[in-house]
Amino acid sequence: MIMERKRMDCPALPPGWKKEEVIRKSGLSAGKSDVYYYSPTGKKFRSKPQLSRYLGNTVDLGCFDFRTGKMMPSKLQKNKQRLRNENFSLFKLFWEKRLKGLRSSDVTEEVLRSMELPKGLQSVGPATTDETLLSAIASALHMSSNPITGQTSAAAEKNPAVWLNTSQPLCKAFVVTDEDIREQELKVHQARKSLEEALMADGLARAAESTRDTDI
Amino acid sequence: MIMERKRMDCPALPPGWKKEEVIRKSGLSAGKSDVYYYSPTGKKFRSKPQLSRYLGNTVDLGCFDFRTGKMMPSKLQKNKQRLRNENFSLFKLFWEKRLKGLRSSDVTEEVLRSMELPKGLQSVGPATTDETLLSAIASALHMSSNPITGQTSAAAEKNPAVWLNTSQPLCKAFVVTDEDIREQELKVHQARKSLEEALMADGLARAAESTRDTDI
DNA sequence: CGGAGTGATTTA
């Protein structure tokens, strides 16, 4: 008599959490298994996202392998990398959109309002802090002194957050006159200068310099 | 209003087949797209190999480009090359397996039974003939006088037909004594000699020489 | 348990 559907203790989770593995008996996926977790109160969890939402910051599931129920340190590196990339892309989308809409007359006001980061930026991953994002901002301000061609891939339109050419701002490829160039450069310069001032005034630039993620 | 996820007719396939392109919306691969095909009965196909297996010899997908859904005559040359290589690898898989199981006492009998090629060898690609395979056999008998290391890739286990190191026989990397080597060499020599005799006796060697694929 | 959507792996 085989004992299936047994709820096992799961040392990687807080005391009282149980893990269960159920083998599929028929169909195309016969032989595959589903893994479930049960909270101390008996609530059932069917996926890692569901588990993460429930546990929140009380447990870091970054390197938790849902299927085995064990911590896999190897996963940590990949997750960190992925989160950083997502943050960075989101930041650029956000920032370039801001710059694009600026006119020189309202740069300062705009920059100040920019300090409220959009929801998407704030909610990416449990380990994400405003500090990390601002660090990215500070970095980005100093890294591009190259020719600007704009985004050439059509994919950028559909999914700008990921498909941006990371060395180019968010705008389509364009043809411009010399006057256009001067005008645009002025706007960008003013916008950047104002942002830097705003950052300094707020003490945020310092925070950005001393972030824990030093390997960006 | 953008129309996504629309199943389009695909003129390159038989009537009733549809093609669909779906853009990935999130995650690391956001912005990339997946192409699917649907048979007249609604079955979904997610890759060219899967499609090929289903259509078998009823449609020649040699120059079919899965992503665009169109026939690309330029692909033909490459495919011919690839098919030949696959045939060749399949042959070696087959033959080395035969040799591996031989004992010197039953070499001749084994060789004669080997003339029935296994199904996998006979059904690869619409243009494949026994003649082509026998040509490959004849070639292979005379081309390898190199050090033998065996197959080192773990992938060879899963997909031997394609992933064989084409300069090495089908066996795992091994450690052997001098005696092992002499014993094995004897077996291989005898097996090859017997095969050559069998080929000659059956008139197959001639067929192998005059195959249409002269550019192997 | 199915299957669309996405990650992971392998290949050219």
Added chain:
DNA sequence: TAAATCACTCCG
């Protein structure tokens, strides 16, 4: 490196 295939997750 990017593209193609394959495997898996996750939620209905």
